[in-house]
Amino acid sequence: MTDFPLQRIIQFLRAVPPFDTLGDQELVELANRMEIVFHPRGETIVKRGEAPPTHLHIIQVGSARISIKDEGSEELLVDKRGEGDIFGAVSLLKGKEALFDVTAEEDMIALLLPGETFKNLVDTRPAFERHFNLSLASTFRSLRKASDRHLTRLAGTDVSHPELLLIGKRVAELMVANVLTCPPETSVREAAQLMTRRRAGSIVVQGQDGSPLGIVTDRDLRSKV
Numbered sequence: 001m002t003d004f005p006l007q008r009i010i011q012f013l014r015a016v017p018p019f020d021t022l023g024d025q026e027l028v029e030l031a032n033r034m035e036i037v038f039h040p041r042g043e044t045i046v047k048r049g050e051a052p053p054t055h056l057h058i059i060q061v062g063s064a065r066i067s068i069k070d071e072g073s074e075e076l077l078v079d080k081r082g083e084g085d086i087f088g089a090v091s092l093l094k095g096k097e098a099l100f101d102v103t104a105e106e107d108m109i110a111l112l113l114p115g116e117t118f119k120n121l122v123d124t125r126p127a128f129e130r131h132f133n134l135s136l137a138s139t140f141r142s143l144r145k146a147s148d149r150h151l152t153r154l155a156g157t158d159v160s161h162p163e164l165l166l167i168g169k170r171v172a173e174l175m176v177a178n179v180l181t182c183p184p185e186t187s188v189r190e191a192a193q194l195m196t197r198r199r200a201g202s203i204v205v206q207g208q209d210g211s212p213l214g215i216v217t218d219r220d221l222r223s224k225v
Contacts, residue, residue: 006031009111012060016084017201017218018131019058035112036060039104046102052091053098055112059085062108066100080105084222089132092118131201181206184213188225191216 009031013019019027035055039045039062046053048068057064059081066079066087078100081087091098092115121128180200182191184207191203195218202217 005036009034009036009060012084012111013058015218016058016086018125018127021125021127021199030113030117033114033117037110037112039064039108039110041104041106041108043104044101045104046088046098046100048098048101050098052095052115053088054115055088056086056092056115056118057088057102058111058113059083059087060109060111062110063105064108065103065105067103068100075101082219082223085219089118093122093132179204183208188216188221192221192225195221 006028010024010027013022013027013031019030022030045057045064061083063080063082064085064087065077066081067075067077069075087102122132123129180194180198180202181204182194184205186194186205195201195203202215204215205213207213
């Protein structure tokens with residue numbers, strides 16, 4: 001890979017959780033292993049039922065639609081992913097066939113990280129393990145909202161035991177004790193600066209009594225600000 005795209009990839013990854021927790025040399029090594037692909041609008045990138053993907057997709061430009069089809073072949077939207085978002089992690093980590101259809105919502109450029117490299121990061125980096133375990137649970141919650149009746153059949157998981165969605169982990173192993181917080185009058189700029197300094201992917205908004213009022217995430221900053 002030439003220096004020009006390499007530097008742009010590194011700069012991009014510095015703003016993508018949890019890759020933003022890696023050092024410069026680690027980012028250089030990862031960028032050198034990545035491929036750059038283009039998917040035109042409307043292209044089916046992943047089809048439900050296919051073998052597990054070989055690469056993790058990181059969206060650099062554009063967006064993707066995550067969906068399933070019901071018995072009548074009607075599409076049920078599960079989630080939308082935009083710039084800086086990732087897909088393919090669930091199938092890679094669980095080693096199972098693709099659970100969803102992934103379609104390019106608009107012309108899309110994505111970075112492909114080899115699956116073995118990705119799984120090694122999850123195995124050796126607590127920030128990656130925590131991020132993608134929580135992402136896994138979030139994916140199943142989105143699926144349940146789209147259609148409760150499909151969850152057990154597609155995921156093969158008893159929804160009465162949500163701890164199974166976190167691959168057998170306990171909450172104590174995933175939680176962060178020193179949570180980043182701010183009062184509601186904090187400006188978006190100040191909140192973003194706090195998140196950057198702490199390398200945090202989110203900040204909890206607290207009321208005067210210390211109770212949580214809500215949460216602002218990296219994705220909120222990218223999509224709403």
